Amino acid sequence: MILVTGASGSVGREVLSAVRKAGKPVVAMYRNVEDTGTAPPGVATVFADFADLATLQKALRGIKTMFLVCSPIPQLVELESNAIDAARQTGVRHIVLNSALGAADYPKSFPSWHRQVEEKLKLSGMDYSILRPNSFMQNIAAYQGPSIRAQGAFYAAMGNAKLSFIDVRDIAEITANILGNPAAHAGKIYELNGPQAFHYAEVAAMVSKVAGRQVRFVDIPEEAQRKAMLDLGMPQWQVEALLDLQRYYTVEKKGAEITPVLEHLLGHPAIRLEQYLSENKELFRPQAAGA
Numbered sequence: 001m002i003l004v005t006g007a008s009g010s011v012g013r014e015v016l017s018a019v020r021k022a023g024k025p026v027v028a029m030y031r032n033v034e035d036t037g038t039a040p041p042g043v044a045t046v047f048a049d050f051a052d053l054a055t056l057q058k059a060l061r062g063i064k065t066m067f068l069v070c071s072p073i074p075q076l077v078e079l080e081s082n083a084i085d086a087a088r089q090t091g092v093r094h095i096v097l098n099s100a101l102g103a104a105d106y107p108k109s110f111p112s113w114h115r116q117v118e119e120k121l122k123l124s125g126m127d128y129s130i131l132r133p134n135s136f137m138q139n140i141a142a143y144q145g146p147s148i149r150a151q152g153a154f155y156a157a158m159g160n161a162k163l164s165f166i167d168v169r170d171i172a173e174i175t176a177n178i179l180g181n182p183a184a185h186a187g188k189i190y191e192l193n194g195p196q197a198f199h200y201a202e203v204a205a206m207v208s209k210v211a212g213r214q215v216r217f218v219d220i221p222e223e224a225q226r227k228a229m230l231d232l233g234m235p236q237w238q239v240e241a242l243l244d245l246q247r248y249y250t251v252e253k254k255g256a257e258i259t260p261v262l263e264h265l266l267g268h269p270a271i272r273l274e275q276y277l278s279e280n281k282e283l284f285r286p287q288a289a290g291a
């Protein structure tokens with residue numbers, strides 16, 4: 001039996017859907033009992049908190065393969081470590097870990113947190129597979145969408161750094177393949193880049209085209225971006241983590257690589273940014289302001 005953690009989250013929800021599509025027996029794990037009601041019809045559910053060992057042990061009973069994902073928060077290392085400990089105690093054989101690009105070489109921000117969990121998992125004695133995805137296409141609607149809708153513009157200290165965005169649905173499909181045949185991927189670490197790399201001005205041009213309105217990217221100083229995020233009420237730790245990650249792209253010049261790994265694992269072409277944007281064009285139009 002497969003356990004998909006984070007089933008209410010953007011990655012976990014898609015992984016759950018992909019595992020179901022593949023016809024594998026699966027249990028969806030939610031942190032809140034109320035969220036179990038949001039599971040797709042017919043899916044077995046459990047609720048457990050990574051911070052609560054007793055609930056985790058209960059959720060993990062009978063589970064042999066686990067997909068582990070947690071929100072990008074400073075407690076991620078402790079929370080995912082708890083899940084790894086509980087999995088080992090309850091006889092899980094294989095964990096598929098959602099990590100992040102940069103975990104190999106960037107000792108800051110989210111990648112460095114993921115790296116600590118990777119190290120813990122490697123020493124756990126269980127089999128593992130690690131996925132290190134690049135920035136999600138879905139981030140564009142989530143993070144840039146509000147100002148695109150309101151002002152027809154988005155702002156960041158990104159200069160002309162490029163990113164090979166990846167669609168969460170492709171990550172999910174790969175994850176489902178691995179969960180369905182974990183032995184073939186034991187001990188593997190996959191760095192997952194999207195099929196094309198774009199700088200933000202190019203993203204703005206593509207959004208303009210699909211949304212049928214002019215959308216601009218405005219390159220701003222990092223200090224202005226920090227202030228804007230703080231003014232929006234984002235916590236300091238999150239602002240600094242996001243800016244640190246951004247420097248991985250702008251200063252370290254990472255994140256623009258295009259590799260064949262994604263399409264090799266998918267066995268078919270990856271979703272392209274233009275497809276994602278056009279499927280979600282309403283999110284970039286002013287009338288979607290309540291979205």
Ligand SMILES: NC(=O)c1ccc[n+]([C@@H]2O[C@H](COP(=O)([O-])OP(=O)(O)OC[C@H]3O[C@@H](n4cnc5c(N)ncnc54)[C@H](OP(=O)(O)O)[C@@H]3O)[C@@H](O)[C@H]2O)c1
Pocket residue numbers: 005006007008009010011012030031032048049050051069070071072076079098099100101110132133134135136139
């Ligand atoms: N965004 C990107 O471009 C990107 C790129 C590479 C890697 N990543 C990594 O991908 C991961 C997942 O991102 P996401 O967008 O799917 O995050 P998300 O939407 O916040 O989902 C995280 C999931 O973890 C669950 N969770 C949080 N704390 C928990 C706890 N104490 N016990 C049990 N479950 C808990 C959440 O449950 P609730 O709904 O109850 O909070 C949610 O289901 C992050 O670790 C991030 O660093 C992101």
